Amino acid sequence: MVDLLPYNTFGIRAAARDLLHIRSDQQLLEFLQSNCEPVFILGGGSNILLTRDVDAVVLHNEIKGIEVLSESDETTLVRAGGGEVWHEFVEWAISHNLGGVENLSLIPGTVGAAPIQNIGAYGAELKDVFHSLEAVNLEDKKPAVFSKNQCEFGYRESYFKKAGKGKFFITSVTFALQKIPVINANYGDIRKILTDRGVSHPNIKDVSDAVIEIRRSKLPDPKLLGNAGSFFKNPEISAEIFSVFSEKYPEAPHYHLENGDVKIPAGWLIEQSGWKGRRFGDAGCHEKQALVLVNYGNATGQEIVDLAIRIQQDVKEKFGILLSPEVNWI
Ligand SMILES: Cc1cc2nc3c(=O)[nH]c(=O)nc-3n(C[C@H](O)[C@H](O)[C@H](O)COP(=O)(O)OP(=O)(O)OC[C@H]3O[C@@H](n4cnc5c(N)ncnc54)[C@H](O)[C@@H]3O)c2cc1C
Structure with a gap:
């Protein structure tokens, strides 16, 4: 048995049959083909509440990698491994001056879990920059690709919380990021913070910094509470x-x-x-x-x-x- 206390931000003690660190699509496929135990997928554990022991092998998503796939005049297609930490992906986008995820700064968790509830904050949602995702079907153990339409995104909703719940392991997500970022600073206190800082023409880093300041002041840090x-x-x-x-x-x-x-x-x-x-x-x-x-x-x-x-x-x-x-x- 494995203790899941370090793997959930609620800090709940619960056990799982076993825990496997998944670091590549290949490793995942090989494991699924040779295993017949039930599995449960876990990313950063920041959106789960464990009310009992998990009678399954926990697959902890640690598939890394960020790569540019192609560019058009307006967008850059970027694929990120499902085990990338979401905020580190946001920082990568900002450092490459690619817009669309800066308002989603500091949301805990992994890239692979972000489509599950179509994460959103400060006037932006994942679906605004989502292109497609790659997954492994846990039933037939074969790779699958989902377009934006197939994900059926809604407010904190997707296909993966409905008919597709628990049926797919999301291994990577491809984003269409803006080459000329469209600044969205009209939500909540973002504008006020920028004005207080004397920023009249914010760039995506300014917006991200403002969002981070608001989130740190309003939300309890799971490491402390x-x-x-x-x-x-x-x-x-x-x-x-x-x-x-x-x-x-x-x-x-x-x-x-x-x-x-x-x-x-x-x-x-x-x-x-x-x-x-x-x-x-x-x-x-x-x-x-x-x-x-x-x-x-x-x-x-x-x-x-x-x-x-x-x-x-x-x-x-x-x-x-x-x-x-x-x-x-x-
Ligand atoms: C302090 C705090 C602030 C937050 N603020 C926001 C916010 O502003 N906006 C927002 O939308 N959310 C917010 N969240 C919720 C959470 O950060 C997101 O839902 C995040 O996407 C969860 O990612 P995770 O990797 O931790 O998922 P987990 O908690 O590990 O998993 C969540 C669910 O998705 C499934 N899952 C995880 N990874 C995969 C995968 N690769 N393939 C298939 N299924 C998978 C799991 O089985 C589970 O059912 C916040 C959470 C905290 C603790």
């Missing part, structure tokens, strides 16, 4: 439901979406339900960010789940809105 970032997704409600909701809560922050729905920040709903800063034993709702559930030391995965369910129930009772988890419970 176990967590997996936002625990719930921001709920999207129809315009009809929103019109009733906003009469009762005119002060509620909200964002109108292109499809007519309205997004409400889950953190606001949780805070208004009185959960910010509350804790039961070592499982708590963070004191600055209500959307982040934390492990103060020795919480079990089940204790975090129990807390999440109580929060869901209270938000549902007060607002009639059911929060869905963003974190993968195992």
Whole structure:
């Protein structure tokens, strides 16, 4: 048995049958062809909550490498190994003056996991620069390629969280990065930080630095306090439901979406339900960010789940809105 404590940012103790470091596509294929035990794929462990032991061999993605595949007038196609650390890939892109991922700076985890929930932050999403990905089908043990359409990206969603869940090991991701970066500094406090720094014509490094400053000030560092970032997704409600909701809560922050729905920040709903800063034993709702559930030391995965369910129930009772988890419970 292997202890997964060092492999998940929630800092939960759980065991797995075994753990294998996967460093190449070839090694992965050979292992799959000779093994009949169940497998579980793990990257940085920053989006999972372990509620029990993992009765499988954990395949830890460590496939590295970043290479330029081709260039057009507007974009450069870059393939990155699924085991690359996401933020190191962002730094690589910035150092080559290739735009499109700077707003996603400092998101924990690996390149290979980024398409799973179409990572997003500060007005950008992975799908904006996604070209294709390479994977290995765990059922027929053959390589597979997915185009952007086939990935069915949505808000913190993809094919790999639905019909394709647990069926593919993503070995590399190819990005279409911008050769002439389009600066996106209008989200959250990015503009304010740039103005405070006297930056009137920001480049992608300036945007990345601003995003890093905001994230460091707002989010707990998993090395110091176990967590997996936002625990719930921001709920999207129809315009009809929103019109009733906003009469009762005119002060509620909200964002109108292109499809007519309205997004409400889950953190606001949780805070208004009185959960910010509350804790039961070592499982708590963070004191600055209500959307982040934390492990103060020795919480079990089940204790975090129990807390999440109580929060869901209270938000549902007060607002009639059911929060869905963003974190993968195992
Ligand atoms: C402090 C903090 C802040 C965060 N901020 C954000 C944010 O701003 N935006 C955002 O979108 N997310 C955020 N997250 C969540 C997390 O960083 C992302 O979801 C990230 O993509 C997870 O990567 P990982 O390698 O750690 O995945 P893991 O946690 O290892 O895995 C997540 C899921 O994907 C599967 N998986 C992992 N790798 C592969 C692969 N190669 N092939 C197939 N399946 C795979 C796993 O089986 C699991 O089900 C945050 C997390 C933390 C801790």
